[in-house]
Amino acid sequence: MSFARVRALVVVGMLALVALVFVIVAMLRDTQSNAGLGEGCPADWPRADVTLREAKEVKIEVLNGTDRPGLAASVGDDFRNRNFKVEKESNAKKQIDDVAVLRYGPKGVGGAHLLRAYFLNAADHEYDPKITTDVVKVTLGNSFQQLATTTEVNQSLGDLGAPVAPPGSCPMADD
Structure with missing residues (x-):
């Protein structure tokens, strides 16, 4: 395998790894996962x-x-x-x-x-x-x-x- 191919595979592998880390961090820090579920709603209010x-x-x-x-x-x-x-x-x-x-x-x-x-x-x-x-x-x-x-x-x-x-x-x- 030529040096150019090895270098290309390493670059693609690093990009995939960075993308995977980015997706995991985004999912863990998601602040909208409970949006619209009525949390923090007064207990006496009806649920629609x-x-x-x-x-x-x-x-x-x-x-x-x-x-x-x-x-x-x-x-x-x-x-x-x-x-x-x-x-x-x-x-x-x-x-x-x-x-x-x-x-x-x-x-x-x-x-x-x-x-x-x-x-x-x-x-x-x-x-x-x-x-x-x-x-x-x-x-x-x-x-x-x-x-x-x-x-x-x-x-x-x-x-x-x-x-x-x-x-x-x-x-x-x-x-």
């Missing part, structure tokens, strides 16, 4: 489930907050066709002018995030830490026209990013 849910995992109640008869049933069918679990369809106690209002508790954060995409992030969302179920209440308003298409939902989810824990709550730690 910030896992983005699939439609088949999301339970919803559809409420008609307009004067259009049958809107809740029609939109409930649309949600069923998109694999959501529609628990109930009824009329809201009062009319709203918005596109929709999503009401949810700590267990419904991931589901509400998905539903925001179906309204192209035009729905208001109201987090209530006292709600103990994972059901998201969808109140349709006078500005509602239709649910987004699959492509629009995917684009909207990209724009929205990952679900985050609402103020006054902490992300649920992975078990």
